[in-house]
Amino acid sequence: MVPLSWYLVLAAALFSLGLYGALSRRNAIAVLMGVELILNAVNINLVAFNRFIVPAAVNGQIFALFVLAVAAAEAAVGLALIIAIYRTRDTVNLEDADLMKG
């Protein structure tokens, strides 16, 4: 059987890569992809803890389902915002989206 720590290392690697993508990209869609990687890493952790620590229950899987639903809502609203910004400012570069900067 695969040890729990392997799953946690995989999730940590995905989370770190997603964090790097969210912090270092200039394109808003690419930042959203980094956030999706982070959410997937969290879901791997939830399902792995469910499987190894409470195998007879499904609480971790239900939490992962809720994270997935929130991720879907976040992707829909985020991409709608990006398209609205593209329409009004003709860019999806986050450094140019400074309308609310003081």
Add this chain to the structure above:
Amino acid sequence: MPITGTQLVFLVIALATVASAFMVVTSRNLFHAALWLVAVFFGVAAVYATLEAEFLAVVQVLIYIGAISTLIVFATMLTRGMMLGRMPMRNYQWAISAVVSALLFVALVLVLFQINWPVVQAAVPDNTVAMIGEALVTSYVIPFLAVGVLLSVALIGAILIARER
């Protein structure tokens, strides 16, 4: 410790997933990054399958690969001026971001190997799908309804924000 067949399968899946995730955050072409993201979602679905969470594996394929990556590909094509690689894809803080992310990874791995997780050796019940369905309409009914409201609001809000004026 010799490596068993299951562990070998997991290692292959994990390496493919992490390599695809690396391509997602480093690819210069945004469209290629979106396609690598599909590979990551597929790898995560395979990881769920190795954890015997079949329902989540199917939902991952349906929602992430079927819906979210389609949305991302559409948004990439609608804003195509940025995807041709004429501008650098990284901002001025990419180096410090890389250092911070690498340090976070090292810290997480160091911590998780020090903790003695209370692992239980037991089999997964056969009817997990039925258990998930039952829990969603009994003990988790309020969060379930709240997520339904959230999805409706997000849907209406996305249409309102993105429509032509």
